[in-house]
Amino acid sequence: MHKQALIFSTAYFPMVGGAEVAMKEITDRLSDWDLHVWCARIRPGLASTERWENVTIRRVGFGFPVDKYLLPFLAAPLAAWKFRSTKPVVWALLASYGGFSALVYTWLRPSSKMLLTLQEGDPLEHYDKRTGFLGFLHRAIFVRANEVQAISKFLANWAKRMGFAGDPHIIPNGVDISRFTKTISAERRYQIRQEFGVTEQDIVIVTASRLSLKNAVDDIIRALTFLPEKYKVLIAGEGEDKKMLESLAANLGVSSRVVFLGRRSHDELPGILMSADMFCRPSLSEGLGNSFLEAMSAGLPIIGTPVGGIPDFLIDGETGVFCEPRSPESLAKAVLRITEEPGLREKLSRQGKQKVEKEYNWEQIVKDIREIIKKLDA
Numbered sequence: 001m002h003k004q005a006l007i008f009s010t011a012y013f014p015m016v017g018g019a020e021v022a023m024k025e026i027t028d029r030l031s032d033w034d035l036h037v038w039c040a041r042i043r044p045g046l047a048s049t050e051r052w053e054n055v056t057i058r059r060v061g062f063g064f065p066v067d068k069y070l071l072p073f074l075a076a077p078l079a080a081w082k083f084r085s086t087k088p089v090v091w092a093l094l095a096s097y098g099g100f101s102a103l104v105y106t107w108l109r110p111s112s113k114m115l116l117t118l119q120e121g122d123p124l125e126h127y128d129k130r131t132g133f134l135g136f137l138h139r140a141i142f143v144r145a146n147e148v149q150a151i152s153k154f155l156a157n158w159a160k161r162m163g164f165a166g167d168p169h170i171i172p173n174g175v176d177i178s179r180f181t182k183t184i185s186a187e188r189r190y191q192i193r194q195e196f197g198v199t200e201q202d203i204v205i206v207t208a209s210r211l212s213l214k215n216a217v218d219d220i221i222r223a224l225t226f227l228p229e230k231y232k233v234l235i236a237g238e239g240e241d242k243k244m245l246e247s248l249a250a251n252l253g254v255s256s257r258v259v260f261l262g263r264r265s266h267d268e269l270p271g272i273l274m275s276a277d278m279f280c281r282p283s284l285s286e287g288l289g290n291s292f293l294e295a296m297s298a299g300l301p302i303i304g305t306p307v308g309g310i311p312d313f314l315i316d317g318e319t320g321v322f323c324e325p326r327s328p329e330s331l332a333k334a335v336l337r338i339t340e341e342p343g344l345r346e347k348l349s350r351q352g353k354q355k356v357e358k359e360y361n362w363e364q365i366v367k368d369i370r371e372i373i374k375k376l377d378a
Contacts, residue, residue: 001345003032003033003034003035003089003100003373003374003377004033004034004035004036004083004089005033005034005035005037005081005087005088005089005090005122005377006036006038006069006083006087006088006089006090006091006102006105006147007023007027007035007036007037007091007092007093007098007103008038008039008075008076008079008090008091008092008093008098008102008105009023009037009038009039009093009094009098009190010039010040010068010071010093010096010097010098011039011040011042012024012037012039012057012059012066013044013052014046015042016041016268017095018119018173018290019117019119020093020309021131021266021290022173022174022290023093023117023118023152025366026173026362026365026366026369027054027055027371028053028069028114028339029362029363029366030054030366030369030370031053031054031369032305032370033054033373034054034056034060035054035055035056035084036055036056036079037055037056037057037077038060038071038075038076038079039057039058039059039060039069039071039075039098039103039208040059040060040061040068040070040071040075040097041059041060041061041062041063041067042061042065042067043063043065043066044063044064045063046063047059047060048060048118048175048356057079058079059077060074060075060078061074065214067101068117069097069295070099071097071098071100072097072100072101072103072104073104074106075101075105076101076102076104076105076107076108076149077104077108079105079109079122079293080105080109083109083137087109087111087114088093088112088341089112089113089114089373089376089377090102090105090106090109090112090113090114090115090119091115091373092114092115092116092117092145093117093119093140093232094117094118094119094120095116095118095127095138095141095142095165096120096127096164097192099141100114100137100141101136102114102116103137103140103141103144104182106144106213112341113147113376114144114145114146114147114376115145115146115147115148115149115372115373115376116142116145116148116149116159116164116241116290117145117148117149117150117151117160118143118148118149118150118151118155118156118159118168118287118374119151119155119173119287119288120122120155120158120212120287121285121286121287121288121289121308122214122285123214123284123285124158124285128141128151128353130355133236136180137150138139138162139162139163139165140163140318141161141162142159142162143163143164143165144165145159145164145376146166146376147165147166147169147170147372147376148164148168148169149171149369149372150168150169150170151170151172151173151287151288152169152170152172152287152289152308153170153287153312154308154309154312155168155287155288155308155309156168156170166211169368170185171361171368171369171370172288172309172312172313172359173288173290173293173362173365174288174360174361174362174364174365175293175294175297175356175360175361175362176362177295177297177356177357177360177361177362179266179270179354180269180294180298181211181272181297181298181336181357182270182299183274183299184270184271184274184275188271189274189275191273192272192274192275193275193339196234196259196261196355197298198232198234198259198299199357201230202231203231203232203277203278203335203339204231204232204234204276204277204278205220205232205233205234205274205276205277205278205279205335206233206234206235206272206273206275206276206278206279206280206300207233207234207235207236207237207279207280207281207291208237208264208269208272208273208279208281208294208295209236209281209291209357210237210239210292211237211238211240211241211242211245211377212238212239212240212241212284213241213284214284214285214286215281215282215284216246216281216282216283216284216325216326216347217235217237217241217281218245218248219282219326219327219328219331220233220280220282220328220331221233221245221248221249221252221258222248222252222328223331223332223335223343224252224254224257224258224332225252225254225328226284226328226329226332226333227332227335227336229257229369231257232257232258232259233257233258233259234259234261234272234276235258235259235260235261236261236263236264237261237263237264237267238263239377240264242260245258245260246260267293269345270294272277272297273294273295273300274298274300276300277300277339278301278302278303278338278345279291279295279296279300279301279302280302280303280304280323280331280334280335281301281303281304281323281324282303282304282305282307282323282331283304283305283310283325284305284307284325284326285307285308286304286305286307286308286310287308287309288301288305288308288310288312288313289304289308289309289310289313290311290321292304292313292314293313293356293360295361296313296319296320296352296353296355296356297353297357297361299318299349299352300315300349300352301321301338301344301345301348301352302319302320302321302348302352303320303321303322303323303331303334303335303338304320304322304323304326305322305323305325306322306325307325313355313356313359313360318347318348318351319346319348319351319352319355320348320352321337321338321348322334341344351372375377
């Protein structure tokens with residue numbers, strides 16, 4: 001009989017963010033476990049129960065955003081009743097609504113063992129503000145956890161500060177290496193660049209991210225004012241800042257050098273990355289930064305800021321180049337450094353790719369996570 005685990009998550013497929021994508025990569029590879037994901041419905045039309053191979057998804061709520069607030073009160077009691085005769089491992093994805101749900105479940109089933117996975121990417125102050133007077137409950141998630149898996153040293157340190165008594169396991173998210181290392185032909189690269197309105201003579205900076213404050217995409221647009229005309233920017237993603245970013249490009253007179261690609265599928269992303277010359281995301285906060293790892297896997301030199309989990313993989317001059325947060329001029333200098341310093345581009349491309357293949361391979365990552373949940377199940 002397969003071992004059982006209950007995963008509490010705010011959302012799950014088809015509603016995805018970075019954490020949900022990572023969890024699916026993990027659950028797809030835990031075929032020897034019977035996994036039950038409890039999440040909020042959030043959107044109308046989604047089935048209350050679905051089975052995907054070894055994963056059963058149960059969605060609670062009414063199909064509206066408010067469902068995430070109801071998740072601890074609906075999912076935890078239902079799961080406690082359904083699994084009253086067994087003792088599955090409890091697994092919380094993020095110390096948010098999923099974490100609160102797991103906490104409530106352990107109140108109902110006190111002997112349960114709980115794993116907390118941390119993938120938070122917003123500034124940590126954001127979580128303090130959001131929890132407000134319920135901050136003591138937020139901390140209770142960390143205190144109750146029997147094990148914590150954090151995707152970066154930054155988040156592992158946060159877990160300790162929030163009250164986790166043990167030593168967190170630092171196990172990063174991975175990259176589907178076969179997808180991002182599959183090279184495209186010179187003809188296909190030329191074709192993609194043509195579709196986006198850039199020439200072979202242009203030097204293309206690409207970013208793939210949500211268009212929100214924390215990802216500071218506006219700094220990339222501002223950096224163009226410090227760079228020659230041949231430097232262009234491809235922006236893949238959607239978000240609340242899109243109109244502001246379009247207006248900014250127009251006001252700075254660089255609209256013709258900025259291409260907004262909108263939301264692109266994961267299948268399109270490798271080709272988009274490989275059609276560019278470098279990747280940049282001048283983040284203000286970052287749990288880890290999977291978009292960087294995907295770009296490194298695709299062979300692109302990367303530019304990032306020394307915040308959050310980014311220093312775990314970006315070593316300046318070895319696997320990427322740092323720029324200062326909120327400094328478009330510093331970002332422009334990093335771009336020119338990659339372009340002009342002899343041999344640097346090739347070195348970053350080679351060493352970045354090697355680092356991802358060695359340390360961010362999903363197979364090894366899932367092997368390490370399996371050991372944690374096996375230990376909790378023992």
